[in-house]
Amino acid sequence: MGHPDLTNRLKVLRAERDWTQAELADRVGVSRKTINTIERGVFAPSAVLALKIARVFGVAVEEVFMLRNAQDMNGPAS
Amino acid sequence: MTAESSGPSLTDQVESLEKSRRHMMISLVGTLLLWFVPQILEDAVPDAMPHALKATCVFLGMAGGLLWVVLMLRYHRFQNMVRNRPELRDRLNDERIGQLRREAIYRGWVVLLVFVAAGVALAPFVALPVQALLLTLLMVGVSAPLLFFLWLDRG
Numbered sequence: 001m002g003h004p005d006l007t008n009r010l011k012v013l014r015a016e017r018d019w020t021q022a023e024l025a026d027r028v029g030v031s032r033k034t035i036n037t038i039e040r041g042v043f044a045p046s047a048v049l050a051l052k053i054a055r056v057f058g059v060a061v062e063e064v065f066m067l068r069n070a071q072d073m074n075g076p077a078s
Numbered sequence: 079m080t081a082e083s084s085g086p087s088l089t090d091q092v093e094s095l096e097k098s099r100r101h102m103m104i105s106l107v108g109t110l111l112l113w114f115v116p117q118i119l120e121d122a123v124p125d126a127m128p129h130a131l132k133a134t135c136v137f138l139g140m141a142g143g144l145l146w147v148v149l150m151l152r153y154h155r156f157q158n159m160v161r162n163r164p165e166l167r168d169r170l171n172d173e174r175i176g177q178l179r180r181e182a183i184y185r186g187w188v189v190l191l192v193f194v195a196a197g198v199a200l201a202p203f204v205a206l207p208v209q210a211l212l213l214t215l216l217m218v219g220v221s222a223p224l225l226f227f228l229w230l231d232r233g
Contacts, residue, residue, distance in 0.1 A: 001174070001177060001178070001230070025169070026087075026088055029168055029169065029172075030169060031089075031092050031096065031169050031172055032092070032093060033096065033174070033231075034174040034175075043177070045173070
């Protein structure tokens with residue numbers, strides 16, 4: 001269900017706002033278990049859900065979800 | 079968005095309903111096995127079975143069937159209750175659950191195909207009792223996706 005290349009900063013962003021997983025789940029409109037599995041990398045959310053999560057944090061989606069080896073994907077450094 | 083003091087919060091309700099759904103699915107698999115396995119045994123070895131054991135199989139099968147009907151009615155009531163509460167319905171059936179359902183159905187279908195293929199492969203060598211074979215396929219077809227869902231959603 002998860003994706004090996006995808007990582008996220010959900011836990012950090014939650015902690016900064018002092019939100020529990022349940023509070024975030026309420027704001028996004030999913031179950032707490034879904035937030036928990038996303039946070040642990042067990043479940044990779046759709047683009048729509050990722051955008052919803054980014055919106056409730058008030059940040060760009062790239063600040064919540066990122067690729068593990070993003071530098072490799074941008075090609076060799078010049 | 080913190081929990082209100084009056085009554086359980088939405089998250090608590092969702093978690094409680096998730097647990098109920100999980101228990102219902104486990105019970106459904108259990109009663110399905112109780113309903114089908116004695117019948118399959120009875121059809122597979124009708125002559126080799128002592129009369130008392132045969133009677134037990136019939137009784138267990140009937141009890142399983144009755145329990146299955148009761149549980150299905152309970153599940154139907156659960157679904158109706160959730161359908162009338164959109165905020166709960168959307169959380170209980172969010173995209174993770176949708177993905178798990180699709181995955182469970184796909185895996186269950188693969189298992190069913192394996193059983194069909196095994197039956198086809200054995201048929202030229204063994205006289206397979208048709209009734210027992212069909213009941214087995216029905217049991218696998220229903221229980222395998224449920225079991226895969228429970229396993230994928232284990233936490």
